Amino acid sequence: MDKTISTPAEAVAAIPDGASVMIGGFGGSGAPLELIKALIDRFKATGSPKNLTVINNNTGNGKVGLAAMIELGMVAKMICSFPRSADPRAFTEAYLAGKIELELVPQGTLAERIRAGGAGIPAFFTPTSYGTDLANGKPTAEFDGRMYVQERWLKADFALVKAELGDALGNLTYRKAARNFGPVMCTAAARTIVQVSKIVECGSIDPEVVVTPGIFVNGVVEVANPAQEEALNRAEESWV
């Protein structure tokens, strides 16, 4: 078995209009920028994919990465916890103009909904958001004298994730806090595509340190020296 893919363009070629896409990262840390760039290049060349539902903790920063996807009109709906950043203009303008839908989810609930999606658990109860506006319309229940809110699993058609090392079987390690949503998103998508800084021989990642086992991964593409969103923004780069 060989899950390696030669280029980011090839890796994202099958993502259709209207797809739900989990995109890893917390702010710029862990954002799979080269996979996003390949999606944007495809959209600019063909007008597709569009009408995407994107699941990410945030909504991008500046004019690169997810913010550029939003500014270009590729995203119909965001499911996220914190749609703000140092430069949130792309999302803010689209949202206030009514061009993009927002499902706001508390951050831990977002992570747990994705984890549940990957683990085949359709719903769970959490104390988070009980008694707040974000629990409106959701079932509640008491357990051992405390009130909880029922939340549903979250799954997606695709996950785009950034990792550090990967092998042909899709086993992954991550780099520092860039791990964030990667491991849970890998489990929760019908098709998970990962960009790694280096593809290594099977057997060279110690099984003791594999973070995401390859069963959760469908495609691995090598992007050596991946870009960092913070650096691109400081250089005032624009992908729009």
Place this chain on the structure above:
Amino acid sequence: MSTDIKLSNAQIAWRAAQDIQDGAYVNLGIGFPEMVAKFQPEGRQAIFHTENGVLNFGEAPAAGTEDWDLINAGKKAITLRPGAAFFHHADSFAMVRGGHLDVAILGAYQVAQNGDLANWSTGAGGVPAVGGAMDLVHGAKRVAVITEHVTKKGEPKLLSACTLPLTGVGCVTRVYTSLAVIDIEGGHFVLREKLPSITFDDLQALTGAPLHTDGDVADLIVPEL
């Protein structure tokens, strides 16, 4: 009514830091609460948690040496202390919701006498954003708030009931303000410490619900910072 003498943000953070025990697992909210880390008493070392997936981080790195894969929940670059750990987001919030954190210290727009907290939305339109605040208020063994005692307009932030959208119900147990230290017990504000320069009646006038006492009220003494 106005008060000329009040604690600075650094002094409020200093006071909150005095209640953090050695070895405590602590989450500090984005912004003002992050200052608490600077004022740990000599000989005590808390282990700081950041929601995006790091335990035991330290100071900010020198400018130009940032690693943008190593940031905190406020998206600021951090460094690691010996014995740090990385973990994914679901594990990070298992630490939070599972009750494994000892203390969370958060900012507030409003706190109610029953422990309700409003700190995520001014209800004023625009783009709503919640982040991890709603999770943190239900996770830590102790949820404390640091805040100015009144708003910039001089209106009380400690109220009989919050008027802004809630972050959590009945979650706050202690409030460190620019004038006082107040516990929330049995649905009441219980005054523990106040600045010596303000009278009880003046403090009560700046507070939107009755202040109770339970024994002596200590002087709130904080160094110049």
